Amino acid sequence: MSHLIEMSRISKAFGGSVALRDVSLALAPGTVHALMGENGAGKSTLMKILAGVYQPDGGDIRRNGRMVSFANPRAALEAGISTVFQELSLLPNMTIAENMFLGREPAGRFGGIDRRRMRQETKVALARLGLDLDPDTLVSELSIAQRQFVEIAHGIDADAGVFILDEPTAALNAADVEVLNRHIRALRDKGKAIVYISHRMDEIFAICDVVTVLKDGQLVGTQPLSEMTQGSLIEMMVGRELEDLFPERDGAAGEVALSICGLRLEPDAKPFSLSVRKGEIIGLAGLEGQGQQKILRALVGQFAPVEGTLTRRGKDKRLPLPKESGVRRWQALGGAFVPEDRKDEGLFLGLGAGQNIAMALHAGRPAIEVAKRYGEVIAATMSKLNVKAAGPAASVASLSGGNQQKVLLGRYLATDADLLLIEEPTRGVDVGAKSEIYKILRDFAKAGGAVLVLSRETLELIGLCDRLYVIHGNTVVSEMRAAEATEHSILDAALSA
Ligand code: ADP
Ligand code: MG
Numbered sequence: 001m002s003h004l005i006e007m008s009r010i011s012k013a014f015g016g017s018v019a020l021r022d023v024s025l026a027l028a029p030g031t032v033h034a035l036m037g038e039n040g041a042g043k044s045t046l047m048k049i050l051a052g053v054y055q056p057d058g059g060d061i062r063r064n065g066r067m068v069s070f071a072n073p074r075a076a077l078e079a080g081i082s083t084v085f086q087e088l089s090l091l092p093n094m095t096i097a098e099n100m101f102l103g104r105e106p107a108g109r110f111g112g113i114d115r116r117r118m119r120q121e122t123k124v125a126l127a128r129l130g131l132d133l134d135p136d137t138l139v140s141e142l143s144i145a146q147r148q149f150v151e152i153a154h155g156i157d158a159d160a161g162v163f164i165l166d167e168p169t170a171a172l173n174a175a176d177v178e179v180l181n182r183h184i185r186a187l188r189d190k191g192k193a194i195v196y197i198s199h200r201m202d203e204i205f206a207i208c209d210v211v212t213v214l215k216d217g218q219l220v221g222t223q224p225l226s227e228m229t230q231g232s233l234i235e236m237m238v239g240r241e242l243e244d245l246f247p248e249r250d251g252a253a254g255e256v257a258l259s260i261c262g263l264r265l266e267p268d269a270k271p272f273s274l275s276v277r278k279g280e281i282i283g284l285a286g287l288e289g290q291g292q293q294k295i296l297r298a299l300v301g302q303f304a305p306v307e308g309t310l311t312r313r314g315k316d317k318r319l320p321l322p323k324e325s326g327v328r329r330w331q332a333l334g335g336a337f338v339p340e341d342r343k344d345e346g347l348f349l350g351l352g353a354g355q356n357i358a359m360a361l362h363a364g365r366p367a368i369e370v371a372k373r374y375g376e377v378i379a380a381t382m383s384k385l386n387v388k389a390a391g392p393a394a395s396v397a398s399l400s401g402g403n404q405q406k407v408l409l410g411r412y413l414a415t416d417a418d419l420l421l422i423e424e425p426t427r428g429v430d431v432g433a434k435s436e437i438y439k440i441l442r443d444f445a446k447a448g449g450a451v452l453v454l455s456r457e458t459l460e461l462i463g464l465c466d467r468l469y470v471i472h473g474n475t476v477v478s479e480m481r482a483a484e485a486t487e488h489s490i491l492d493a494a495l496s497a
Contacts, residue, residue, distance in 0.1 A: 003062075004029050004161055004193045005050065005081075010059035012045055019045045022059070023219045025212055027162060027193040032184060034204045034225070035197045036237055037214035039400060039430045043197050044085070046214070047164045050195075051083045052076035074103055082155025083164040084148050092140035097122040099139055100154050125157040126150070129183060145176035152183055163187055164195045173344045181207050199401060199430050201230050202456050213237055229487075231459050237431050245435050246463035247442040249483065253466070254278035256311075257419050257450035258299075263308030263319065265294045269474035271308070276419070276450045281441060283461035283468045283482060284454040286494045291474035292454040293340070296421045300330045300337045312419070331360065333419075336412030338405075340423035346408045347396050353403075354378040354392025357410045381410040385440060402426075402433025409440060420444060420451045426460065438464050458487045472497045 005027040012020040020042045027033055035043045048054045050061065052070030061068055063079060070076040073083070083089065090099045097118045108114035122135035129149055139147060148168050155163055168180060184194055184207055196208055204211065205225060213220040213236045220236050228236075238245060259275040269291070276282045284292040297303035299310060304320035311317075312333050321329065327337055339345040347356055357378050378392050385406040389399055396407055405426065412420060425441065426434040441451055441464065455461050461468055465482040470493040477497035480489065 002028055004064065006062040006065075007046070007050060008059055008062070010046065010049060010056045010061075012042075012049060012054060012057050018217055020049075020056075020217045023214065023217070024059075025219075025222070027195065028210075029161070029191045029193050030188055031209040032188050032194045032196050032207050034208035034211040035195055035214070036199075036204065036211055036233070037220075038237060038432045039402070040216075041214040042217040043214055044166055047083065047166055047195060047197070048085075050076070050162075051081055051085075051164060077155075077158055077160065080159065080161040081164065082151070082158060082160035082162065083166070084151045084155075084168050085164075085166045090139045090147055090151060093138065095136050095138055096126070096133060096142075096150055097135035099150065100125065100135075100157060104158075121157070122153075125153045128156065129153050130179075145172050145180070148172070148180065149183070152187075156187075160192070162193045162195070164197075166197045168196075168198070173341055177203070199428050201233070204233070205230070215239055230457060231487075234431065234459070243463070245431070245438065247439045249442075249466055250279075250446060251466070252446075253280045254448065258452070259311045260295075260299075261309045261311070263295070263298065264306040265291050265298070265303075265474040267306055269306075272476040274469055274476060274479075276452050278418070278448050278450050279445050280467065281445050281451040281453060281465045283465035284452070284471050285458060285461050285468045285485075285490050286471040286477075287491075288456050290471045290494070292471045293423065294474065295471070296337070296423060296452065296454060299335070299421060301326045330421075331415070331417070334417050336360075336415065336417035336420045338408050338412065338420070338422040338425070340427065342404055342408055347404060349395070349397040351396060352393040353382065353387060353389045353396055353399065353407050356396050356407050357381050357392075357414055360411045360415050377414050381414045385410050385413070386436060400430070400433070401428035402430055402437070405429055405433070405437060406440070409437070413440070413444065418449045420449060422451065422453045424455055425453060425464075426455075426457075434460075458490055462486070462490075470494050470497075 003026040007025045009022045009024055010020055011022055023046055025046065037043055045054065049056050052073045052075050068079060070079065100122045101118045106114040106117050119135045126133050129152065131149055133146065142150065172180065187194055198204060208225055210222060211225055211233065212222040215237065254277055256275050257278045261273045262271045264271040284295060286292060294303045298305045298319055301321040308319035309316050310319060330337055343349065358374055361377065382392065387406045387410065388403050396404055426437050429437065445451055462482050462485050468480050468482050468485055469476045470478040470490055472494040478493035
């Protein structure tokens with residue numbers, strides 16, 4: 001039998017509502033198994049059953065072919081199942097070492113706990129993951145990424161065979177995601193089975209071998225990722241044709257909202273020009289890291305190109321912009337900028353949703369006026385964007401990726417910006433919320449706004465945009481109507497340049 005774990009026909013209801021119905025999942029050693037589906041599909045519930053947090057109402061679990069049941073998380077850990085959950089499970093007021101040995105503290109010579117050994121072994125376990133942390137550090141002092149790595153170290157130390165990572169990267173920045181992915185690959189190479197839950201398509205395709213899709217508590221199917229494309233995976237998740245995910249284009253383009261002339265991003269790159277009209281959503285497509293981001297960042301003063309001119313509202317500005325101008329200057333031009341890294345560059349995680357939205361209203365307005373309009377604008381924005389939060393005071397850190405993105409968008413839509421630059425609009429966002437965000441962007445364009453967007457998900461650009469510029473080698477190599485573009489034609493344009 002080649003499966004480490006087999007869950008068969010698992011069912012689970014909470015009160016009257018069914019969270020899982022007859023779901024089966026088999027985990028093979030040496031594989032990273034993606035578990036996907038919209039919010040509420042049942043992914044976390046299935047994994048909490050495997051981890052001993054919940055008991056199933058029906059179905060069974062086999063480990064190496066033998067029926068098992070886990071009365072609690074500790075029993076699951078003893079059976080070699082380690083978890084990193086969305087809600088972190090380390091105890092914040094204890095040290096790293098105490099967390100690592102919780103419930104299995106080594107006994108010392110005189111009957112007490114052997115703290116020295118705990119510290120030493122913790123140090124070794126952390127070092128294995130390349131972590132240089134003091135075992136006596138309180139968990140509450142660690143960053144979210146560090147806490148996750150400690151949980152993984154814990155699992156490795158407990159000699160787990162199965163690692164469950166439930167949306168581990170939702171709260172991580174790009175650099176930490178890289179480190180995490182390296183650890184996951186190392187675990188796979190050691191023959192561990194890893195379950196990986198994430199909404200990030202690029203990560204799924206980069207590190208997973210197999211995918212199981214759930215929808216409304218039921219199994220849609222399990223497939224090797226090598227046989228799938230992003231498109232077929234999305235279709236599996238939403239259970240409808242891809243086109244239905246995107247709002248209709250209306251094709252009405254007005255006057256030019258932004259033009260960029262003679263932009264030379266790097267000394268050895270060819271200068272190019274591009275323009276965005278009112279009512280248009282324009283995508284910057286192509287292979288990753290070919291200069292798409294430099295274009296947006298040059299406009300907000302965060303990247304210094306060699307030369308170029310930007311024209312906005314009849315005024316010319318020479319590029320590079322003066323260093324100190326930054327995003328504020330862009331806002332003064334009626335522009336908005338939503339960066340890729342919501343956590344590091346955009347949102348204030350410690351503040352409430354309302355405060356995050358109100359933030360940009362301060363720019364260029366008397367404080368008193370802002371204060372008066374505050375409550376109304378925030379409430380209207382949250383309801384218009386369908387932000388699912390307990391209220392304006394709800395901390396942004398507690399919201400799902402989709403709702404965080406809506407809050408960030410809301411910040412700018414609450415201002416009178418009519419030109420939006422947006423990076424990775426639906427990164428880490430579940431499929432249902434993706435569709436809502438596409439509609440928000442389209443409505444913004446319909447109301448006379450203009451959007452310039454970049455995304456690693458080519459299908460997203462094709463579905464969402466009116467026109468695409470293909471970027472390669474820090475320059476525009478092709479321009480096409482999105483409705484006629486395909487992943488293939490974009491790649492072709494990029495590579496034949
Ligand atoms: P996912 O992780 O795919 O987003 P979940 O497993 O968290 O989905 O949730 C599946 C369904 O079960 C949802 O409808 C959710 O509201 C419900 N659910 C999950 N946990 C509980 C719980 N502890 N009590 C009641 N309902 C729950
Ligand atoms: Mg979940």
